[in-house]
Amino acid sequence: MGINVTTGTIFFYLICGLLPLSVVAYFLATKKTYSVKYEGEKFHSTPGSYGWYAIVWTLSPALLASFVAVVLQLTGVVEVPGTALIAATIAVAAGGLWVGVMTVKPSLKARQVVEDLVVKMLFAASLVSIFTTIGIVISVTFEAIKFFEIVSLWDFITGTTWNPDEAVAAADTHGVFGSIPLFAGTFMITAIAMVVAVPIGLFAAICMAEYATPSFRKVAKPALEILAGIPTVVYGFFAAITVSPMIVNAAEFFGLQADFTNALSPGIVMGIMIIPLISSLSDDVITSVPNSLREGSLAMGAFRSESIKTVILPAALPGIVSAFLLAVSRAVGETMIVVMAAGLRPNLTWNPLEGMTTVTVRIVDAFTGDQAFDSPETLSAFGLGLVLLVVTLVLNVISLVVIRRFRQQYE
Incomplete structure (x- = not known):
């Protein structure tokens, strides 16, 4: 029988095995510091x-034994039988308990040992995101290389036609995997979203931070952030059922023609969605x-609006730029709203009233x-x-350059 990672096994393994041993270890080690054997001696660290x-x-x-066993199994x-793993792990833990309690003595720098371990754990936790990013890049890159062995990289970057069905039907990949229409649609919808979200989000932030009373801020800020908790599929329904027909009717009123699956609708709704983020x-x-910056500016005779424009916003510019670029990344990665409101047609156009x-x-x-x-x-x-x-x-490089360029230290 292999390792059976079930709820019952995990419960027995943690609750009925290691946790009681840890409690016993803490109790015995703490009690040993009060032992008459060391009466009159001063311990280096606290009993805890x-x-x-x-x-x-x-x-x-x-x-460590559990981790090695799982790696060998995978x-x-x-x-490694599951029951044998649990028994061996508890036995190793019991041995570690004995060693830990027996080595407790006044000269032992226990606090330093524990703090060094905490630092190493924090360092290991910081490496998780780094190794995850490296793993993502490697996995995507190797598969993308396979794609570019079939399709020319130049045709992929510069091509203006995206029609994989034609490649399947004709067994020819030349000229049908052009990504420009896809990236044009991505940048078009993202740009529309930013035009909606940045002014409203920034003005709302200025209002909340500089003009709103504490009572108004206490109610308005959570109410605004509720938008961030709405599922994107709900936004997609809103874009497809409400916003798109409104855009079509408005275009007809001005003598224009708009598709029900257009780029403007998901752009507007996506902008509304990322307003709370900015x-x-x-x-x-x-x-x-x-x-002190606000008070100094007001003391010099500046109006509050002038202080915000010339002092506060420049001081907060690095963080605002970071919020903007984070919002851009959020908009670029959005899928559901675009599927429901803009359609699946790769269309290279400057007209936001057409489907993209x-x-x-x-x-x-x-x-x-x-x-x-x-x-x-x-x-x-x-490849995409x-x-x-x-x-x-x-985008991240641009963000770092802007932040380092405009960062200022305030004391």
């Missing part, structure tokens, strides 16, 4: 530090500007089809994903 030191000795070898090196982050940044689609929508469409995983249509998702990673990297 020695208790945590014993817990470290109890849990560390047990968790790699197929050896089959507003909340900008509000926090503006609020963190030292009051985005990169993320085509990625989802490539994976939800009935094509084989190694087909050009499916692998195209990795790789380009999106590059775009995100460029």
